[in-house]
Amino acid sequence: MTDNTPQNEMTDQQRSEWVREQFQKANKHLAENGVLFESVVTNESRYLVPYLAVWKIKDTNNAMYWVMSGDLPTDFIADSMATSARGAIKHFAMQWQLKAANLRASESADASSLEYAELLESRAEGLYAIQNQDELWQGV
Template identity: 60%
Template sequence: MAEQPENQPISDEERATWVREQFQKANKFLAENGVLFDSVITEESRYLMPYLAVWKIKAMDSKRYWVISGDLPSDYTSVDNAKDAKEALRHFAMHWQLKAENLINAKDADKTQKEFGALLINRAENLFAMQNTPDLWV
């Protein structure tokens, strides 16, 4: 049996492709929710490839939002709810925990809703752990 190759470093091209795909995913999600993108505030946006990207964006109506995309549900919130990307992760984690609890405990919740609730709980716990990992925020 052949050994697995060592983890190869991610190339600049792979990183750029992933970032572009996550940006497109975030922008599409915003458009589907009636938020039209104007510009991204790159200095305050963060990404942890291949898990998540947190974008601070300015919409066409001059409102500003945090939007998250990656290996998790896309979501967005006003910048009034979080001062920086780290706090945005905390906000999404808490919001998803509450949403998951409501989904799972709903009287008429079907299997799909309960599974999505479980996914939200898992991703919320991961976000909270990332938010509390100092090495990620240096």
Template identity: 50%
Template sequence: MTDTSAGSSVPQLSEAQIQAWTREQFQKANKFLAEKGIIPNKVNTSESRYLAPYVAVWKLESTQPTKASYWVISGDLPTDMIGANAAKDARDVIRHFSLAWQLKAENLIQSGAVRDETQRKFANLLIARAQSLFQLHEQEQLWQGQAV
């Protein structure tokens, strides 16, 4: 999913802009893991995917605190992670977060937490991004050439 011309709504970015965005998202993913106490030491570039300037899915490996692999999603959405065994590929990661964020937003709404303005905005953001991720998941042309 490295195609940046997948639709008319995708802004046309120069190669330099795409590279800068990709670097920024990679740094964001690494920082997110580090904040969780996980120090990544390797990126699996063959399994990682991105659609600049919207979403990047990284498969990162760590040896500290233990040897493990993780999927990290970043971009114009909340940065989040799951263990690598929770999804078989980047497309699966997209589907996972689409469903997980819908559930998380529903739980926020059901708990009454959305009476707080910040929580309401967060729930709405999760719903919007979950819907966008689902649409990306369903676009077959983005995933051609990737084992599904």
């Protein structure tokens, strides 16, 4: 990334605040889906501020999840679906492409469903590009 990216325009405090907000967003999404947070596996979690955060989270039943938040829909999967944050991003990209296709194919798809399908597709394409950039994952 060049020095002109939004990430480099943010102060350390702003980056920390963004990460904190994304953690809260991820934790809220889990709670809304019946998953109660216990801890974060920080050495496996990854952040691409201000776009994307991928958290590896352990719940109160010792189950593990990959949770994604940021400038995209918040979502989560069991950690058995991917062995790394990069793999989780790839999984979300493929899953969202399928969800978008299913929404578009639905006979009951209304304007908001089609708009959501478009959002999923655009974010899925971005996610796939991110996970496909080896330079972002060197040393990880």
